[in-house]
Amino acid sequence: MIRTMAKSSAGSPATSSPRPERPSGFFISDFADSYFGPVSTREIEKDFPASAADWTRLASTSDSLRTAIRQEFIEGGRVPHVCLQEALLPERAEALHQALCNARFVRHHHGPYALHVAPLNQQVPSALTDFCAWLQSKEGADFHAALVGWPEPLETRQVQVSRMDVGEHFPEHRDTDEEGLAVVYNFTRPWQPSFGGVLTFRHPEAESDLMRVPPLFNSVFIFRPSGAPHRVTEWTSAAQGHHRYSITAFILAKR
Secondary structure, eight states, rough: OOOOOOOOOBBBBBOSSSSSSOOSSSSSSSHHHHHHHGGSOOOOOOOOOOOGTTTTTGOOOOOHHHHHHHHHHTTSSOOOOOEEEEOOOOOOOOOHHHHHHHHHOOOOOTTBBBBBEOOOGGSSSSSHHHHHHHHHHHHHHHHHHHHHTSSSSSSOOOOEEEEEEOOBBEEEOOOOOEEOOOOOOOSSSSSOOGOOOOEEEETTTTSEEEEEEEEEOEEEEEEETTTTEEEEEOOOOOGTTEEEEEHHHHHHHHO
């Protein structure tokens, strides 16, 4: 069963938020209407790229669920987004978690980013390298664009595999000013609220978080990153013996 996560606001499929948010573009007024047009009249793709079925049941969902996912993304609030649980086939998610546990990680090359990354060219062949290769492919980019109804062709620019150890965090940053998608697959097991490691988006007009997304196992969070500052909170001592794992693909407008 594929489920959206508990809503953070009306029209938004995110996780939890301290205050409701009215759907709108993050810094661009009427983004959804001007960029996507009316969802109900958009043509629904009858087929996703064939390779998607090797990884996710989302590739064979009904037209009504596809429409609902697109609607959730477009009406996702100041940051258009959708978050789905049970994103990958269970056996694929398990294999990826095991591969992440066995992967070679190094400290992030940028000092202020206190986390570890797994350079793909330094990994042995595994479910991890296979999945990242699919994310980097044209079919991987096409699938995620079609899933949320992105109206223009996209291409994968970067795939990053990350791990957080106790005491690590990802400070506030902006991924890009280019249009497109950031796609975050989570493989953290177990996770409890006391562990931290929550992806948070700062409210641009208030001293509060706009949105908080926990790293639940086998969930995917897809959002429009342009102009959306965010961070990942500290992985706390309560998580001793566990790691926060994620795979992020930046799927942006074709050059």
